Amino acid sequence: MRTELEKIVGPAAVDERPVRDMWPVAIMAEREGKAPPKVLVARPAGRDQVAAVLRWAGANNVAVSPMGGGSGVCGALSPAAGEIVLDMSAFDRVAEIDETNLVCSCEAGVNGYALEEQLNARGLTLGHYPSSLPGTTIGGLIATRSSGQESSRYGSIEDMVIGLSVVLADGTFAAPRPGPRSAVGPALHQLFVGGEGGLGVVLGAVLRVHRLPEWTVGRGYAFPGLGAGLESMRAVMQSGIRPLVMRLYDPEDTVFNGYDLKSGECLLVAATAGGREIAEAEAAAVKKLAAEARGLGEEPWQRWLSHRFDLSAERMKAFLEPPGSYLDTVELAASWTVLPELYSRVRSAIGVGGLALCHFSHAYQQGCCAYFSFAGSSGTEAEARAAYGRAWEGAMSAALELGATISHHHGVGQARARWVADEMGGWMRVWRAVKEGLDPGGIMNPRAVGGPR
Ligand SMILES: Cc1cc2nc3c(=O)[nH]c(=O)nc-3n(C[C@H](O)[C@H](O)[C@H](O)COP(=O)(O)OP(=O)(O)OC[C@H]3O[C@@H](n4cnc5c(N)ncnc54)[C@H](O)[C@@H]3O)c2cc1C
Numbered sequence: 001m002r003t004e005l006e007k008i009v010g011p012a013a014v015d016e017r018p019v020r021d022m023w024p025v026a027i028m029a030e031r032e033g034k035a036p037p038k039v040l041v042a043r044p045a046g047r048d049q050v051a052a053v054l055r056w057a058g059a060n061n062v063a064v065s066p067m068g069g070g071s072g073v074c075g076a077l078s079p080a081a082g083e084i085v086l087d088m089s090a091f092d093r094v095a096e097i098d099e100t101n102l103v104c105s106c107e108a109g110v111n112g113y114a115l116e117e118q119l120n121a122r123g124l125t126l127g128h129y130p131s132s133l134p135g136t137t138i139g140g141l142i143a144t145r146s147s148g149q150e151s152s153r154y155g156s157i158e159d160m161v162i163g164l165s166v167v168l169a170d171g172t173f174a175a176p177r178p179g180p181r182s183a184v185g186p187a188l189h190q191l192f193v194g195g196e197g198g199l200g201v202v203l204g205a206v207l208r209v210h211r212l213p214e215w216t217v218g219r220g221y222a223f224p225g226l227g228a229g230l231e232s233m234r235a236v237m238q239s240g241i242r243p244l245v246m247r248l249y250d251p252e253d254t255v256f257n258g259y260d261l262k263s264g265e266c267l268l269v270a271a272t273a274g275g276r277e278i279a280e281a282e283a284a285a286v287k288k289l290a291a292e293a294r295g296l297g298e299e300p301w302q303r304w305l306s307h308r309f310d311l312s313a314e315r316m317k318a319f320l321e322p323p324g325s326y327l328d329t330v331e332l333a334a335s336w337t338v339l340p341e342l343y344s345r346v347r348s349a350i351g352v353g354g355l356a357l358c359h360f361s362h363a364y365q366q367g368c369c370a371y372f373s374f375a376g377s378s379g380t381e382a383e384a385r386a387a388y389g390r391a392w393e394g395a396m397s398a399a400l401e402l403g404a405t406i407s408h409h410h411g412v413g414q415a416r417a418r419w420v421a422d423e424m425g426g427w428m429r430v431w432r433a434v435k436e437g438l439d440p441g442g443i444m445n446p447r448a449v450g451g452p453r
Helices: 002-009 024-031 047-060 112-121 138-143 188-192 226-238 251-256 276-289 299-306 313-319 339-353 381-402 420-424 427-438
Strands: 014-018 038-042 064-067 084-087 094-098 103-107 161-168 200-208 215-223 245-249 266-274 294-297 325-335 354-363 367-377
Touching (some): 002 038, 024 313, 024 381, 047 200, 064 138, 215 276, 226 339, 226 354, 245 251, 245 299, 266 299, 325 339
Parallel strands (some): 064 084
Antiparallel strands (some): 094 103, 215 294, 245 354
């Protein structure tokens, strides 16, 4: 197999090594001595090489997973022995930044942070700031249907993608269609936004970009409780304001973030942006809608800004090093009326082992994402696995029973494989038909969107 790959991409672009993403289960397994198997990693240098690898893999019934930064947290990138990984890092070109039409074309392997820096240098922004941005690629951000810290203003990745270029499982090619919008059939490229590499390989994207706001006003507020904070978030979103950032921390997460507020108080960080007059007027409106809260001034916003990328893959790995420790995050989303019950049920399910935190961000007029973090440590690896499994089980069943989504932005991979059909219902038939139609041999990432079932 190695010789065949070398013929396609050249000997220097093939190596053999273990590959995994940042799924905590894989990290915990590694610490128990169960490292992922070594697999062949090919680094194609152009569209024809990607197509040739896929054609060879199809003819020889070998599975292929595209790889970006490896920062996914759901075990979607977890190749088994005998499979191939397509390292997309040679697709690293930002082809065009069109400042007049506010469009950017770039290849899938471009680093998310590097793209943002290039845009910023021209007074532009993609507005996509997942906490993991420095470790991501554009292809991975698209394939996982990611969402960033500024999503309440700029939307999530699906709102940014105007078009995609893709190599399908049989080696054929689909190019971006004309923007800014088209009614020529459904927006089929959106099937690849969240497809986790299960349908084909994203080579590049045409993305909507924005002018950097002239002015930003950020403030902190202390709410007497979570209910009052959520009501204010809802009021802000439904007033038509699109805050740059709006995050509400539950009392435990407020303390965890280093705020010594009154017992039970919840921190809200809110920033508005735009022309100076608009940003200031919207900040004044947010203040009015946060009437129940104590103003904390600008400091919480500045502090949040300087720590926005602190939750790194390295820190996650370091926390998971000691035997018996576990840590994960679960990001659900629900309508405003469901959020309070979702919060209390999930919190009690994940809180049994020790740390349980929640913040609310990615707000919409209709509802919001509830982002839970939990961690603990047990005497043995088996106990740690059991506690970790119970936390997931509790969170997923609460979400499904209450009609919340089981993932707002991390995706499915292996982490949610057990529950994906429960949320998708009849849409699972559509997904399977698309998968079977485009990839009848099942060579594209077998662990995408819960895998074959
Ligand atoms: C500390 C930390 C914080 C995080 N914070 C956020 C956050 O705020 N918001 C958020 O949305 N996510 C977050 N994540 C999750 C992660 O960063 C995202 O899932 C990210 O989009 C993955 O990009 P990647 O390039 O690393 O993809 P990878 O992990 O390499 O791959 C992810 C999936 O995409 C597929 N894929 C990759 N490239 C391609 C391609 N070119 N074509 C087709 N399929 C492809 C892979 O096969 C795999 O299934 C966080 C992760 C960590 C570790």
